[in-house]
Amino acid sequence: MNEHDVQEAGPGGLASVLMGKGALSSDWLPAFKAVPRDAFVPDKLWPGTAGGNRQGEVIDRQTDPAKWWGKVYSDIPLTTQWDDGAHSGTGKGRAPTSSNSMPKMVFSMLRELSVERGCRVLEIGTGTGWNAALLTHRLGPDNVVTVEVDPAVAEEARRRFGATGLEPLTLVGDGSAGHLERAPYDRVIATCSIARVPYAWVEQTRPGGIIVAPWGPAYGGQGIARLTVGEGGVASGPFVLSSAFMRLRDQRDTFPPTSSFPGADAWSADGEKRASSLSPDDMGDWIHMFTLGVQVPDMFCRVQAGTDGAYRLWILDMAGTSWATADYEHGRTEYEVVEYGPRQLWAEVEAVMSWWHKQGEPQFERYGLTVTSQGQRVWLDSPDNPVPVRVP
The missing domain is CATH 3.30.160.690 (Bacterial toxin RNase RnlA/LsoA, N repeated domain)
Structure with missing residues (x-):
């Protein structure tokens, strides 16, 4: 089987899998077909698992193109950087720090974003650029801003954007600050996890706008929060599914030995x-x-x-x-x-x-999150029922 055969079989097969899982909706299918995942994956990748917390050995497109294509068109995350770029070679580093996310998660989050024609979107965490390219295909380059903290990662994403003709405004900076110059946004989406919703995201989202972001405490466990921004600068909404994303660099925890x-x-x-x-x-x-x-x-x-x-x-x-x-x-x-x-x-x-x-062993869908200028709180079933915080 040559690379072309795998390419022809791969996208269609992955689309069927994602549609069967309810992740890829009909309104996102044209973007999926027009923005191939392989155009946003480097030659060297470390295939992950559905949970995203284990990586396999490196696969190099130059030496094993069939296996590379097979992994690219599987519903798994693909690690593309270790240790903020300090790690080189073909082995595994200490911590994965950039990836091409699991397709089921990509399209599930895009579905929750509920974009409409003319929506202006701020993305936090460009990564390889696939997510921003999908948004750009659907909304147009003038309506998508993507922010990446790592200059090398951002530059590689710009190269891929140029090669595919999909070129959103790509910025290097601290994603927790958002990008005030293009605000207000109709939608904000983060492709990295957070323990605290940066209030700048709320301030830069118009009333009625939506923020979709992976949220999780230091101990572990993450869920995708879908927040609607209200008139008074309060963002609130439910967790809609579980997730496993790398942390926003500005919010990484340091634990004592x-x-x-x-x-x-x-x-x-x-x-x-x-x-x-x-x-x-x-x-x-x-x-x-x-x-x-x-x-x-x-x-x-x-x-x-x-x-x-x-x-x-x-x-x-x-x-x-x-x-x-x-x-x-x-x-x-x-x-x-x-x-x-x-x-x-x-x-x-x-x-x-x-x-x-x-409480009846609640799962993620019964939890929710409210964010104000004073802080945030997690609730169960209703914003009026905050989860107790047991501080000593």
């Missing part, structure tokens, strides 16, 4: 031991991580691997004063817990999970 916590080296010597029926394995579910992070925003976790699938889950606070561990082994119904410091962090986790069960 475990070794800096008092008592962590000695581990169980000074900590308080007890048993818990709450399994550490439940803490890895995306919705659980989201709920924990919303209610205890200064908490984060690490996993210490053991043998035969066993592991130790560390729960730590940002201040570096308290920690807890819970040991997981397959088949157990009670788990050894050690807590250290002024806070009983595992007890806080248990309280959050008890709340979640009592």
Whole structure:
């Protein structure tokens, strides 16, 4: 099979998959056909999984074009940069920092954006440029502004825009500031995750406009927030689906090392031991991580691997004063817990999970977000029902 054969089969097959999943709607099909994904993917890529948190080995178009085409026209994310460009070569770096997003997520978010003829759109996070090119095909270059923090990534996207004849206004800068000169916008879309909605996005969106952005707390778990901007500078709306995006560079979290916590080296010597029926394995579910992070925003976790699938889950606070561990082994119904410091962090986790069960185990679609000039709050079912925040 040569590259041309794969190309001919790839787009049509991917379109069928996306339409079958309900992601690619008929109004976006012309853009999908006119803006091929392969035109916005570099020769070297690291194929991801549907969850987006694991990358396979590098695939090079020059040495294996058939495999490259097959991955490009699969419904998976494609990592295209590691470590803000500091990493080179064909191996994996420490952290992926740019990608061509999973097509299902791309078109699901574009669907939620609800663009109409004449809409002016601000995109945060140009990346490889595919998303901005799709918007440009539908709305025209004068109606799309895209902002990218990485100059090299932005320049490569400009090259691809020029090659396809789709050239939105492409800027290098901090996306959290938006782009005031072209405001107000009818729509704002972010292709990077945030823990705080920059209020500049709300200020630069006209009343009645829509903001679509991946939002998630430091602990983990992300959902796509679809916010409508009101007359009083308040943006509010539901989470419409789960997501897994790289963080806006301006909002990346820095967590203290475990070794800096008092008592962590000695581990169980000074900590308080007890048993818990709450399994550490439940803490890895995306919705659980989201709920924990919303209610205890200064908490984060690490996993210490053991043998035969066993592991130790560390729960730590940002201040570096308290920690807890819970040991997981397959088949157990009670788990050894050690807590250290002024806070009983595992007890806080248990309280959050008890709340979640009592609320009927809500998924992302029951949560929502409201943003004002004073801050933001997550709510359940209604803006009048804020999710409790358990600050010490």
